[in-house]
Amino acid sequence: MDDFTTFIKAELSCHGADIVGIGDLSGLPPWQRCNMPVGICVAVKYSKEVIRGIIDLPTREYYEQYNILNEKLDMLVKLGASALIALGGYKAIPLTMDIVKEYETDYTTMLPYKTVATLAGIGWIGKSALLVTKKYGSMLRISSILTDAPLRTAKPIKKSRCADCIICTKVCPANAISGKNWSVDTYRDEFYDAYKCRNVARERALQGIGIEITQCGKCIVSCPYTQQYLSQEG
Numbered sequence: 001m002d003d004f005t006t007f008i009k010a011e012l013s014c015h016g017a018d019i020v021g022i023g024d025l026s027g028l029p030p031w032q033r034c035n036m037p038v039g040i041c042v043a044v045k046y047s048k049e050v051i052r053g054i055i056d057l058p059t060r061e062y063y064e065q066y067n068i069l070n071e072k073l074d075m076l077v078k079l080g081a082s083a084l085i086a087l088g089g090y091k092a093i094p095l096t097m098d099i100v101k102e103y104e105t106d107y108t109t110m111l112p113y114k115t116v117a118t119l120a121g122i123g124w125i126g127k128s129a130l131l132v133t134k135k136y137g138s139m140l141r142i143s144s145i146l147t148d149a150p151l152r153t154a155k156p157i158k159k160s161r162c163a164d165c166i167i168c169t170k171v172c173p174a175n176a177i178s179g180k181n182w183s184v185d186t187y188r189d190e191f192y193d194a195y196k197c198r199n200v201a202r203e204r205a206l207q208g209i210g211i212e213i214t215q216c217g218k219c220i221v222s223c224p225y226t227q228q229y230l231s232q233e234g
Contacts, residue, residue, distance in 0.1 A: 005152040012042055012080050019043035021120030024153040032111050034093055036146035039116035042076050044069050046139045048230055054217040057208030062217055070097055073143035080145050090149040116144040121154035124161050125182040128168040128219035129192040137226025158184040168219040174200035
């Protein structure tokens with residue numbers, strides 16, 4: 001178990017993953033996890049220059065890197081799933097963007113990437129409904145692999161670590177963030193309004209880059225954990 005876990009993590013990391021975490025999904029309904037007991041979260045970070053460039057409106061660079069990172073994640077989860085199948089003989093489903101969109105309804109998906117990320121101990125859900133990590137803040141894109149491989153899983157994160165911080169609440173142009181902390185038992189709509197966020201983000205993207213897409217970036221760049229990473233050299 002340990003050797004194969006180490007191998008899968010190393011394989012994904014050497015092909016460009018910035019974080020790889022493995023979580024126990026057995027507590028979720030079987031239909032939600034495609035009857036797979038294990039989830040692998042794969043994360044890649046935005047460049048510092050792109051995130052620093054979001055002063056007010058989203059930028060063309062942010063939009064372009066968003067698409068590049070999504071393509072990179074699809075490549076990584078396909079690669080990881082192929083390795084699990086070919087080398088271990090296990091079942092594996094890469095949750096690429098196309099697969100997720102098939103089951104997307106009402107601004108949510110069958111199994112959100114962020115759910116796998118928290119179960120894999122990578123981070124927590126911030127007040128902005130973004131995944132937040134200690135190292136990179138929320139300047140990440142994430143994806144997942146579902147598998148029956150007996151991999152070593154991490155301790156899940158079940159509560160927010162945002163504490164009393166309300167910076168993202170204050171800077172949100174849509175007033176979509178209530179300021180309430182997330183926990184594993186908290187439904188998203190209790191602390192974040194996805195409809196408000198979408199509508200205003202699309203208006204702002206149209207102003208900033210001329211494309212009506214749900215991108216804003218204010219909560220990403222303003223997060224203290226993101227700012228801490230941006231302040232580091234390199």
